[in-house]
Amino acid sequence: MPYCEVDRYQAGDKWEGVRLFYRRYGRGATKVLLVIGLAGTHDSWGPQIRGLTGSMEPADGGDVPEPAARTDEEAAAPATATAPEEEDVGEGIEVCCFDNRGVGRSTIPPHKSYYS
Template sequence: MPYCEVDRYQAGDKWEGVRLFYRRYGRGATKVLLVIGLAGTHDSWGPQIRGLTGSMEPADGGDEPTAARTDEEAGAPAAAPATATVEEEDVGEGIEVCCFDNRGVGRSSIPPHKSYYSTSIMARDALALMDHLGWKKAHVFGHSMGAMISCKLAAMAPHRLSSLALLNVTGGGMECFPKVDAQMLSLAFRFLRARTPEQRALVDLETHYTKEYLDEEVGSCTRRAILYKVNAIYLHGVFIILPASFTVCIRLIFLDYIC
């Protein structure tokens, strides 16, 4: 399976054994890097991958069966892959997409210490992945925490980005915290009472969008109906893949959101 050994591309850093699992789809001179949000995995990008490449068939081969990992095994140094870098090729007008699991989730390494988690560290992970792929530049698209990571990546290496697209992200600062009022307290109460991904998806929509926007008709249904389907699928994935070290990631909300 395709892995990027992050520290091979970070000169001067001590080897931590951090490996990122990634997938590539399509072929072409146009490169697109998708950066997912908190607790999401590369699988969350299915509709976007199909829309950009027209296929969900990975360009780097299929899955191989693997045994279940412990946190210690996931963070341990691994043997070097036979080919550490995929050379960039100019293969015409097509689009090549890469999506990956951030450290701490999915099939990527799960470092055990909280000092190994921040949006800046994860931005360096994304840059290391681009180096691994041999991508000089890419269109970077980030969602939620992935958009925060993408912002750090853009500030860190602006010459490596062809464009930057951000979805569901905050600019940081104390302004990002919601006003405490009756509506916010009601949403918080309903979210805590929700017991299924479907129930939480309904509340989550009202947290992110106005009632007027959700009730707007698009074709034969409302935006609420469309977004609900996407949100319910995403939250199903979140419920399944939350790692044991998930509480460490909550640190990102309180530190990186206000920086």
């Protein structure tokens, strides 16, 4: 599953950081980052993704199963790195959207103070 690992920002905590779930759609030289608002998930961008890329097929894999409940230790585990893909060329658009902290498939911080 595609996750972006973010290190902790408060020293001395057992909690090691957050994992932000993201999804990429389409391919091309033009890059678009969609940032959702309050309590929305990456899935909320469906109509815009289809309009920009012409497809709802993820560029970084197929369907992702719903995650099981995670412990603090599992949430802080490093993600597996993937090999860089070929250089994007052409007139297409690549879209990236993500779930904010505490929403969707991203890590839920253990304390309210960890939200910004």
